[in-house]
Amino acid sequence: MFLFDDRGDPMAYEQYWKKMDDKCKVVITGSQLMSYLSDPRKVCWFLEAELEEAIKKLHRVVGNAVVDGRHIVVGTGSTQLYQAALYALTTPGGPQPISVVCAAPYYSQYEQETDYLRSGLYKWAGDAYAFDKEEPYIEVVTSPNNPDGSIRKAVVNSTSNEGKHIYDLAYYWPQYTAITAAADYDIMSFTFSKSTGHAGSRIGWSIVKDEEIARKMTNFIEYSSIGVSKDSQHRAATIMGVIYNSYQDIKSDSTENFFEFGHRLMAERWSRLREVVAMNGFFSLPKFPREFCLFNGDYTESYPAFAWLKINGDIEDCEKFLKENKILSRGGKRFGSDPRFARVSMLSREDVFENFLNRLLTIKGIRNGH
Ligand SMILES: Cc1ncc(COP(=O)(O)O)c(C=O)c1O
Numbered sequence: 001m002f003l004f005d006d007r008g009d010p011m012a013y014e015q016y017w018k019k020m021d022d023k024c025k026v027v028i029t030g031s032q033l034m035s036y037l038s039d040p041r042k043v044c045w046f047l048e049a050e051l052e053e054a055i056k057k058l059h060r061v062v063g064n065a066v067v068d069g070r071h072i073v074v075g076t077g078s079t080q081l082y083q084a085a086l087y088a089l090t091t092p093g094g095p096q097p098i099s100v101v102c103a104a105p106y107y108s109q110y111e112q113e114t115d116y117l118r119s120g121l122y123k124w125a126g127d128a129y130a131f132d133k134e135e136p137y138i139e140v141v142t143s144p145n146n147p148d149g150s151i152r153k154a155v156v157n158s159t160s161n162e163g164k165h166i167y168d169l170a171y172y173w174p175q176y177t178a179i180t181a182a183a184d185y186d187i188m189s190f191t192f193s194k195s196t197g198h199a200g201s202r203i204g205w206s207i208v209k210d211e212e213i214a215r216k217m218t219n220f221i222e223y224s225s226i227g228v229s230k231d232s233q234h235r236a237a238t239i240m241g242v243i244y245n246s247y248q249d250i251k252s253d254s255t256e257n258f259f260e261f262g263h264r265l266m267a268e269r270w271s272r273l274r275e276v277v278a279m280n281g282f283f284s285l286p287k288f289p290r291e292f293c294l295f296n297g298d299y300t301e302s303y304p305a306f307a308w309l310k311i312n313g314d315i316e317d318c319e320k321f322l323k324e325n326k327i328l329s330r331g332g333k334r335f336g337s338d339p340r341f342a343r344v345s346m347l348s349r350e351d352v353f354e355n356f357l358n359r360l361l362t363i364k365g366i367r368n369g370h
Pocket of ligand 1: 008076077078079080107142146168170190191192193199202203204
């Protein structure tokens with residue numbers, strides 16, 4: 001049986017939230033949250049005030065993004081916000097679609113999300129390192145990066161000065177990496193899915209400097225879904241509240257704070273994975289520098305949400321090799337990279353992660369047996 005999902009469903013945090021079930025309970029009565037509107041005076045008129053407040057408080061507690069004087073646009077996941085940002089940065093349309101690039105290896109969904117409607121406004125143009133045209137472009141910067149966990153900056157080297165940027169900061173949270181500064185870019189997207197693990201609520205948010213861009217992103221969401229579920233917005237606000245209140249509550253009970261739990265869990269998983277990888281000798285993993293985390297007040301390595309495995313020796317297809325050993329992964333090609341790489345989720349449920357490690361160990365047995 002294949003126990004592994006190649007998608008990166010963030011179920012690792014379920015064990016934490018189980019302990020917090022009561023604190024996170026949300027009750028919505030029959031007559032509440034019925035309107036399309038939240039606040040018609042706001043640029044993002046379907047953003048619930050409670051969620052906006054919670055997002056800002058969470059970022060202030062963590063220190064990972066500047067929120068004061070910025071617009072918040074809520075989306076059905078950061079997936080919808082990515083499309084909203086492309087739309088906002090390319091309307092009105094020019095004579096030809098604008099190229100959208102991201103440094104390889106890049107998050108595999110960008111290509112699909114950019115091209116699936118064959119937009120006349122923008123088109124996927126692949127690896128940002130290879131982009132050398134002197135024409136307008138949009139560069140997506142994912143930091144920490146999915147799939148390889150690296151910390152990134154924009155890479156397109158253009159003199160045309162016509163580049164625009166979307167910063168996807170889905171993994172810029174203290175369980176994955178050191179918080180080294182409050183990010184302050186024109187468009188920064190975050191997601192409930194990877195920050196707390198509540199992917200099923202489908203809540204993402206963008207922090208946007210320019211009002212006109214925030215308005216166009218809001219327009220896109222209006223045209224595609226007339227807003228974002230208020231039920232989900234309230235659940236997200238409640239859960240964010242549980243997190244930031246736990247950092248302000250000095251007489252806090254013995255329960256670990258969420259980001260401490262997440263950081264400890266990810267550090268343990270990475271340490272166990274590195275041990276197994278060192279034992280079986282088939283693969284190598286990226287190394288990450290130790291950085292001072294302003295949030296934890298200590299030096300830490302990165303513990304990414306995905307392991308970017310490279311197969312050593314003359315095997316050419318890492319995904320295929322893993323599949324033969326009953327481990328599902330996503331192969332390097334999907335990320336604009338080499339098939340000798342494959343991405344495996346580090347956020348699976350505990351039993352699935354255990355099985356993954358055991359199956360990696362079995363590979364060692366097979367090799368020794370031959
Ligand atoms: C880098 C990155 N951006 C965006 C997303 C999409 O997240 P959401 O669940 O908010 O749509 C993911 C999900 O895996 C991701 O890895």
